[in-house]
Amino acid sequence: MKPAAPPDEAALESLIARHPEIVSEEEGELLLVRRQKGVPDTEGGFNRWALDLLFVTRDAVPVLIEVKRAANSEIRRQVVGQLLDYAANGTAHWPPGEIQRAFEANCDAQDEESEAVLETFLDGRHRDDFWQRVDENLAAGRVRLVVAADAIPSELARVVEFLNDQMRADVRAVELGWFESADGRKALVPRIIGVTERTRAAKLAGKPPISPEQWIAEHYGDAPDTASGIRRHLEIAEELGLESGVTRKHEAIWSGRGNRYPFQIYRKNHGIALNLKGDESLRKGLVAAVGALDADNKEWPRFGVQRLNDLGVRNRYREFLETFIKEAGIAT
Incomplete structure (x- = not known):
């Protein structure tokens, strides 16, 4: 050759x-x-x-x-x-x-x-x-x-x-x-x-494990509205029986149960993304709860976490999550 x-x-x-x-x-x-x-x-x-x-x-x-x-x-x-x-x-x-x-x-x-x-x-x-x-x-x-x-x-x-x-x-x-x-x-x-x-x-090499609260303090210590919105989500998730943690590379907070983690909070966009798997009724329910979406793609719509600082939005979001958890099959 x-x-x-x-x-x-x-x-x-x-x-x-x-x-x-x-x-x-x-x-x-x-x-x-x-x-x-x-x-x-x-x-x-x-x-x-x-x-x-x-x-x-x-x-x-x-x-x-x-x-x-x-x-x-x-x-x-x-x-x-x-x-x-x-x-x-x-x-x-x-x-x-x-x-x-x-x-x-x-x-x-x-x-x-x-x-x-x-x-x-x-x-x-x-x-x-x-x-x-x-x-x-x-x-x-x-x-x-x-x-x-x-x-x-x-x-x-x-x-x-x-x-x-x-x-x-x-x-x-x-x-x-x-x-x-x-x-x-x-x-x-x-x-x-x-x-x-x-x-x-x-x-x-991975990074040492940290808690969601440490992650919030590291990335949003100077952004109290964003930090508060993330904490509101974590509180609701815990009330509904979900677990939360930080990914191995510290790029995001996840919430879910077992091997299902349909909630992701990435530091690059300050929003909560939900894996709705293209379910249009769930997407409409999310919009009804939090308003217009920051990223309205079919699989992973996203909204800004700061909205959860509003009591009315927070209550509607909690009701939506109860429905979502049941329909997604991740209920406790």
């Missing part, structure tokens, strides 16, 4: 989609969500960009991949800015549930059963809260950013290694050496750039 080059970026993208192990550290680590995933530049806005490939790992970490040929002049430095654009706007503007919906739509397009595909991928691992953990990691910026190309120039390798040392995200480049034989057979020789044991250990 002799060194060669892919005919175009689409061919390389297609190959990675079919064989994601060539850009990962172990076989079966990545699950394809979809190709050409739209990325908006405003909350609820239209897609401005299209990410080449979106995967998730078995640990529920979103993986954003941009594919370039070595012959493309953007491979030098522009591709890094491009990928950072996608990551910054995806983490900010993809609503909770967006990655799960994209995965299910892609499975439908391939005439596959999404639940069966996910179960096979996780291979017996706990999957009830898998997509919730994907959302948590996305909101916290715990993602993997990958530039994949048939050759990685040295200046790009230096930038990737620097970013991987400095950022919370896992940043890497994957060089896919492309070889072809005279009879048309192809072979790829992957080389991962940017991964060191030091950065790997630092990024996998």
Whole structure:
């Protein structure tokens, strides 16, 4: 076999989609969500960009991949800015549930059963809260950013290694050496750039557990209205028999019971998001209780926590939660 080059970026993208192990550290680590995933530049806005490939790992970490040929002049430095654009706007503007919906739509397009595909991928691992953990990691910026190309120039390798040392995200480049034989057979020789044991250990390490009250004090000590609204939600949740806690990476407060955590309070948007699973009657009930929603998406509508400082809103919210808990099947 002799060194060669892919005919175009689409061919390389297609190959990675079919064989994601060539850009990962172990076989079966990545699950394809979809190709050409739209990325908006405003909350609820239209897609401005299209990410080449979106995967998730078995640990529920979103993986954003941009594919370039070595012959493309953007491979030098522009591709890094491009990928950072996608990551910054995806983490900010993809609503909770967006990655799960994209995965299910892609499975439908391939005439596959999404639940069966996910179960096979996780291979017996706990999957009830898998997509919730994907959302948590996305909101916290715990993602993997990958530039994949048939050759990685040295200046790009230096930038990737620097970013991987400095950022919370896992940043890497994957060089896919492309070889072809005279009879048309192809072979790829992957080389991962940017991964060191030091950065790997630092990024996998969790934070010490903290209570919701410690989380509120840490993030909203100078925002008493927001802090008070969060506490009102926690009080109501406890009265109705729900448990609350802080996620492992300290990015959100959750409320729920057993392995169901349908309430999420993320520090990036100061709102309570509820997993209504597209139930229109519950959405209308929530609107009747708290007013117009800050984010009115189908799966995870969200409203500002400050509204719970109003006694009337708080009483209506409590009544709504009683109904929601029963209908969602998480009653004590």
